[in-house]
Amino acid sequence: MVKTRPVVVVSRKFQTTSAVHSICTVVPVSTQSPRSPSRWHHKLAIDSMPIPLGKDGVDSWAKCDMVVSVGFNRLDKVRTGRVDGKRIFVEHRVIPEDLQAIQACLLYVLNMAHLIPSRE
DSSP, X not given: OOSOOOEEEOSOOOOOOOGGGOEEEEEEEESSOOSSOOTTEEEOOTTTOOSOOSSTTXXXXXXXXXXXXXXXXXXXXXXXXXXXXXXXXXXXXXXXXXXXXXXXXXXXXXXXXXXXXXXX
């Protein structure tokens, strides 16, 4: 995945000005469904990514097997239009259930599935 696309930032926010922490870990989001969905793919809830990803009603997938670390300077908010000449941007958080599912997918990808909490 090399084109501009929505992502879910999964790393913590560091309260430092050090250049060491100017990167974050992200999971790309795609409207292209996987050929055969696996434990490292998660279909996001329809209200989890309200930013324009394409046509309404199109599913969005977190592709956790493509997790990557990028510089914060590579991230940008989604521009949704202009009001009085000023650009309007949207920044959104995925719902907690989707974030937990993405974290579980990441643990599976990183061969740490034994750390996934059981749902009893």
